[in-house]
Amino acid sequence: MNIMNSYSLTTNLVHAGEENICEGAVCTPIFQSSTYLTQENEKEYHDGRYIRLNNTPNQISLAKKLACIEKGELACLFPSGMSAISMTMLTLLKEKDTIVAQKCLYGATLKLMKYEFPKLGIHTKFIDIDMPNTWGDSVNSSAKVLYIEAITNPLLEVVDFQKIVYFAKENGLITIIDNTFATPINFNPIELGFDLVIHSCSKYMSGHMDIVAGCVIGKKELVEKIIQKTNYMGSCLDPNVCFLLMRSMPTLELRVKMQNINALRLAQFLENHSSVKRVIYPGLVSHPNHQQAKQYFSGYGGMLCFELKSTTKTSVQEFLTLLRIPLLAPSLGGIKTLITRPALTSHVMLPLEKEKLDITLEMIRVSVGIESIDDLIKDFDNALSTAVP
Known part of the structure; x- marks a missing residue:
């Protein structure tokens, strides 16, 4: 048992994966070497130390930390969140297999499942998370995995996780959850019985908008299979990126807690503003999954969505350009507040799907940062009052 498992999340964010001090360095240095000396105990292909085999010092340290904070047995690193999703699915599925997934997902994930995987003979049946009595209709002998997001992108839906896990176990499905939006600070899916947890580490895990990375964490027997498949497919995370992500992890809890506070206050302000039509945020009582x-x-x-009462393209665009703190x-x-329109970004390649999901051109998504919430509210108020008088 890893000794770090006996410590709190706060301590593990700082120390997990760095128990073995190298040359007296208090931080794990960058090991800028693609290959390493052969050791006597190397018996199989995957034992050789090589960056593509995901077993060099920076990769090992980071994977240990990620597994520890998500309370998983093992972690595998990837050069992006989408790489983590696609490689996990390609490991667990084969031709004629079926994915069971919720209807609202990140645009690229939805595109992958609906249009790319069918080319490989892998199909997806989509379920309405708010109608558990219909979930059984999606399951047959070809169904192998159940895939959901902890908080969906961009509609911020939250499923009843215990019902999902029970349903999956009853039907022999491997459960996979993208925990990017919630983060291990707010939610630990493995404690509820999920088999695998995926993160786009480019987002909250890194928090500084300067790297792209991903990971999958969970049961050892599953992650080992994913690692072997990944090694053959050539997906790996560079030591420099490992170092930058490792450096960001100790402040994850501090950042996310501030973003929780800021997002709730901004959502409450927007909900009460006369120029705002609706606000979507799980922390509001008005949210259907609150x-x-x-x-x-x-x-x-730290994520919220809202729509203005004025539905003209001019007012929406004017509002966005009037903001001074959020970056379009x-x-x-990340630590900086970002604002975007999902219909024109994350779901732009899915015209039919975004219409069915009610992802409108007027919908505005905010990734709330760690700036002063008073400054943010003042900025939003000024822009709203001018664009939507």
Whole structure:
């Protein structure tokens, strides 16, 4: 048993994966070497130390830390979140297999499941998370995995996780959850019985909008299979990126807790503003899944969506350009507040799906940062008052 498992999340964020001090360095240095001397105990291909085999010092340290904070047995690193999703699926599925997934997902994930995997003979059946009595209709002998997001992108839906896990176990499905939006600070899916947890580490885990990375964490027997498949497919994380992500992890809890506070206050302000039509945030009582979010999460996250009462393209665009603190850019989870329109970014390649999901052109998504919330509210108020008088 890893000794770090006996410590709190706060301590593990700082120390896990760095128990073996190298040359007296208090931080794990960058090991800028692609290959390493052969050791006597190397018996198999995957034992040789080589960056592509995901077993060099920076990779090992980072994987240990990620597994520890998500309370998983093992972690595998990837050069992006989408790489983590695709390689996990390609490991666990074969031709004629079926994925069971919720309807609302990140645009690229939805595109992958609906249009790319069918080319390989892998199909997806989509379920409505709010209608558990219909989930059984999606399961047959070809169904192998159940895939959901802890908080969906961009509609911020929250499923009843215990029902999902029970349903999956009853039907022999491997459960996979993307925990990017919730983070291990607010939610630990493995404690509820999920088999695998995926993160786009480019987002909250890194928090500084300067790297792209991903990971999958969970049961050793599953992650080992994913690692072997990944090694053959050539996906690996560079030591420099490992170092930058490792450096960001100790402040994850501090950042996310501040983002929880800021997002809730901004959501409450927007909900009461006369120029705002609707606000979507799990921490609001008005959110349809608020009770589930309250039950499972220790914080409601840093993401929110809203729509203006004025539906003209001019007013939406004018509002966005009037803001001074938020940056008009895609992605999320960083220390700086980012604002975007999902219909034109994350879901732009899915015209039919975004219409069915009610992802409108007027919908605005905010990734709330760690700036002063008073400054943010003042900025939003000024922009709203001018663009939507």
